[in-house]
Amino acid sequence: MGGGRLKNPELIIIGAGPAGIAAAVEAARAGVTVKILDENPKPGGRIYGQLNDGFKLLNPGFLSPDYEKGKVLLAEFNTIRAKIDYLQDSLVFAIFENRIMAFHQAGKGQRLAFNKLVLATGAYDRPVPFPGWTLPGVLTAGGAQTLVKMQRVLPGKNILFAGTGPLQLVVANQVLDGGGKVEAILEAGEINNWLKLLKGFSRNWGLLTDGLQYMRSIRKAGVPLLRRHMILEARGDRQVEEAVIAEVDKDWRAIDKTRRILKVDTICLGYGLVPSVELTRLVGCQHRYAPDLGGWIPTRNEDMETSVPGVFAVGDGAGVAGSAMAMLEGRIAGISTAQSLGYISSEESRKRKKPYLNDMKKLGRLRDALDRISYPRPGLFELAHDDTIICRCEELTLGDIKSAIDNGTIEMNALKRMTRMGMGRCQGRMCAPAVQEIIARQTQTPAAEIEYLNQRPPTKLVAIDVLESLPGEFEIRHGW
Amino acid sequence: MTPDLRIWKDVQRGQAFEIEVDGLPVVAYEGETVAAALMAAGIRTTNRTAGGDEPRGICCGIGLCYGCTMVIDGVPNTRTCQTLAQPGMRLETQKGLQRWEVAD
Numbered sequence: 324m325g326g327g328r329l330k331n332p333e334l335i336i337i338g339a340g341p342a343g344i345a346a347a348v349e350a351a352r353a354g355v356t357v358k359i360l361d362e363n364p365k366p367g368g369r370i371y372g373q374l375n376d377g378f379k380l381l382n383p384g385f386l387s388p389d390y391e392k393g394k395v396l397l398a399e400f401n402t403i404r405a406k407i408d409y410l411q412d413s414l415v416f417a418i419f420e421n422r423i424m425a426f427h428q429a430g431k432g433q434r435l436a437f438n439k440l441v442l443a444t445g446a447y448d449r450p451v452p453f454p455g456w457t458l459p460g461v462l463t464a465g466g467a468q469t470l471v472k473m474q475r476v477l478p479g480k481n482i483l484f485a486g487t488g489p490l491q492l493v494v495a496n497q498v499l500d501g502g503g504k505v506e507a508i509l510e511a512g513e514i515n516n517w518l519k520l521l522k523g524f525s526r527n528w529g530l531l532t533d534g535l536q537y538m539r540s541i542r543k544a545g546v547p548l549l550r551r552h553m554i555l556e557a558r559g560d561r562q563v564e565e566a567v568i569a570e571v572d573k574d575w576r577a578i579d580k581t582r583r584i585l586k587v588d589t590i591c592l593g594y595g596l597v598p599s600v601e602l603t604r605l606v607g608c609q610h611r612y613a614p615d616l617g618g619w620i621p622t623r624n625e626d627m628e629t630s631v632p633g634v635f636a637v638g639d640g641a642g643v644a645g646s647a648m649a650m651l652e653g654r655i656a657g658i659s660t661a662q663s664l665g666y667i668s669s670e671e672s673r674k675r676k677k678p679y680l681n682d683m684k685k686l687g688r689l690r691d692a693l694d695r696i697s698y699p700r701p702g703l704f705e706l707a708h709d710d711t712i713i714c715r716c717e718e719l720t721l722g723d724i725k726s727a728i729d730n731g732t733i734e735m736n737a738l739k740r741m742t743r744m745g746m747g748r749c750q751g752r753m754c755a756p757a758v759q760e761i762i763a764r765q766t767q768t769p770a771a772e773i774e775y776l777n778q779r780p781p782t783k784l785v786a787i788d789v790l791e792s793l794p795g796e797f798e799i800r801h802g803w
Numbered sequence: 804m805t806p807d808l809r810i811w812k813d814v815q816r817g818q819a820f821e822i823e824v825d826g827l828p829v830v831a832y833e834g835e836t837v838a839a840a841l842m843a844a845g846i847r848t849t850n851r852t853a854g855g856d857e858p859r860g861i862c863c864g865i866g867l868c869y870g871c872t873m874v875i876d877g878v879p880n881t882r883t884c885q886t887l888a889q890p891g892m893r894l895e896t897q898k899g900l901q902r903w904e905v906a907d
Contacts, residue, residue, distance in 0.1 A: 374814070376817075377832060379816075381815055447865060459859060460847055462862055466861060468864075474839035476810065476842050476843045477809075477810060478842065501810035562848065749867060786878075
């Protein structure tokens with residue numbers, strides 16, 4: 324477990340991906356007492372995650388390029404680790420009134436008061452409902468990557484990738500490197516555009532030269548990389564047996580006569596990421612809708628502080644911008660907390676932030692350009708049929724949701740009470756982004772004007788004996 | 804090596820052991836999640852839904868969709884992607900939300 328036993332940490336950080344670690348490093352370096360609560364067994368998050376005990380890494384080649392960047396940050400973290408109380412396998416499932424949170428570790432519930440809080444909760448693959456998406460064998464690209472990278476298991480025998488942007492190329496490459504068979508990669512947008520763009524930027528930023536390398540090895544492996552193509556349907560009796568694909572127009576709507584069937588047993592979907600805002604919602608932060616950053620995100624000032632004083636949000640969980648940006652945001656938040664706790668002067672704070680702010684500016688330009696190209700088009704939200712499951716937990720179809728809307732339930736939270744949409748085990752993570760688009764279409768309202776699901780604890784399933792083991796009483800926030 | 808979906812390149816796995824899935828033995832290695840051991844063995848359906856009795860399996864792989872839940876050592880709704888395989892672990896394909904079988 325490591326770290327000192329700090330009674331009352333001045334700063335609590337939730338999540339130990341690039342953003343959370345960077346925040347911890349900067350704050351601890353300035354003298355702040357820091358506690359990190361990490362859901363994972365080891366620091367690094369999804370991108371810099373380390374192999375479980377039991378695995379021995381012989382050659383890190385398949386982990387690159389993230390591995391090298393992660394190693395640098397983790398090494399920095401290790402130099403200051405003694406001053407940081409890092410708790411692994413610790414899931415924060417509730418934040419209550421009066422700055423109290425609840426988490427559990429090893430089956431035991433614990434309460435924790437916080438003063439300064441940095442939320443670095445990350446993001447997850449955008450769920451995209453289409454006929455057959457609930458079949459075993461349909462995975463997210465991120466899920467497939469976790470299997471290949473962290474567990475060294477191929478997600479299937481004949482694999483189709485479908486989505487947009489560079490992530491699926493990365494994962495396809497890792498599959499090929501591991502000896503897997505990729506039948507095809509479908510890019511809904513225009514590959515050529517973002518290739519040109521990558522070339523333009525890679526001169527200054529090593530970041531995306533990797534992307535070009537991936538393209539080359541995919542080509543070398545003879546895997547068809549089909550631009551302007553999407554998956555329309557997954558078919559199979561008990562699991563995926565085939566995929567219906569088609570060419571799409573610039574709005575990502577299928578061109579009917581181009582439909583065809585691919586025999587595959589696995590479909591990996593990579594349509595970008597959605598920020599995990601469960602905790603920023605629970606703590607009561609104000610949010611805004613930013614589709615270019617993945618959807619709903621907490622509003623922040625230049626210190627990365629949210630509308631709730633002393634609560635900061637950094638990394639992909641506050642707007643999907645990738646690991647390099649996440650790290651920089653984490654550093655800014657770490658320095659800001661050190662300043663607000665009186666460890667460094669405002670002048671020193673400015674000085675420490677300056678190089679990071681400069682890097683952020685440069686990265687921002689790259690991001691803006693990428694967004695314009697891989698921003699989801701309307702066709703992505705029109706793939707489901709009336710009998711397609713939207714809410715996987717409660718087994719509600721598009722027809723169910725539409726009829727509730729037609730009967731006047733046009734708010735997401737009312738829809739939840741009416742249909743149980745979002746009430747199941749995933750707590751709306753897998754359906755709410757899609758439902759927002761469905762309401763927008765049915766009511767002809769801009770998605771940004773549709774209020775998102777309220778969050779209530781627990782954010783993930785918690786066994787009743789964990790709740791029983793929680794000491795003390797908790798006050799529920801207004802608005803729940 | 805065994806004809807499963809494991810990648811043997813660039814890593815060395817730890818101790819092999821058996822887990823039990825619906826009464827049948829499945830090989831797992833130290834450090835593997837239950838989900839990884841199942842996928843490696845080509846077992847994809849982890850549960851069937853309460854309403855439509857439809858098969859579900861691993862989807863997000865990072866512990867948030869609850870697609871991969873099974874009854875593990877008697878505890879239903881356990882995410883196989885977030886649970887490390889342990890020697891002798893007993894798994895059952897979950898049906899709906901299933902009952903939690905409490906001893907005595």
